[in-house]
Amino acid sequence: xNKKREIICICCPRGCHxxxxxxxxxxxxxxxxxxxxxxxxxxxxxxTRILTSTVRAEGGRYPRCPVxxxxxxxxxxxxxxxxxxxxxxxxxxxxxxxxxxxxVCGTGVDVVATRDL
Numbered sequence: 001x002n003k004k005r006e007i008i009c010i011c012c013p014r015g016c017h018x019x020x021x022x023x024x025x026x027x028x029x030x031x032x033x034x035x036x037x038x039x040x041x042x043x044x045x046x047x048t049r050i051l052t053s054t055v056r057a058e059g060g061r062y063p064r065c066p067v068x069x070x071x072x073x074x075x076x077x078x079x080x081x082x083x084x085x086x087x088x089x090x091x092x093x094x095x096x097x098x099x100x101x102x103x104v105c106g107t108g109v110d111v112v113a114t115r116d117l
Contacts, residue, residue, distance in 0.1 A: 007043055011035040020044050048072035052114075053085050055100060060092035060117040067100050070110045080105045092117050 003023055009016040014032055018040040021027045028040035042048070050072050054064040073081055081104050088100060094117040101111040 005044060007040060009036040009039050011039050047075040049075055049078060051078060051081055051111075053082065055085050056089040057094060057117055058089060058091050060094070062117060065090055065094050065100075065117050066114045067111050068114050069104065070112050073104070073107045073109050077105050077107055081107070081111075085111065090117075 004019045004021045007018050007020060009018050009031060011033070012035070016030055016032050016036050018028055018030045018036055020040045020043070021029075022044060026041040026044055028037040031037045031040065050069050052066070052068040054066050057063060057065040067085065069081070084101060084104055090100065090113070094113050094115075096113055096116050098113045099110045100113055103109070104111050
């Protein structure tokens with residue numbers, strides 16, 4: 001029985017329908033570029049995502065400040081990262097790129113502000 005998985009590539013707007021074969025060293029077909037092949041293999045072996053959210057902000061015009069992870073975090077850590085962000089309150093002034101959390105949840109990835117407040 002063939003256990004190929006079909007996923008849609010998100011590397012570019014083309015949205016290639018990839019077929020990934022875990023029984024054949026995660027061989028990827030259906031990709032229009034090399035990025036799709038790398039994405040297909042990574043998505044089945046170690047999926048990651050860049051996480052965007054907001055945190056509380058005090059002393060400024062807006063009550064929340066948008067943030068994102070500086071790099072992709074493992075998909076299985078997203079709930080933990082969101083819980084960590086829930087406990088953060090920033091105080092103005094806040095600058096774009098300012099580190100909000102260092103090494104969030106032991107991922108080695110920082111969370112940074114994405115707006116000046």
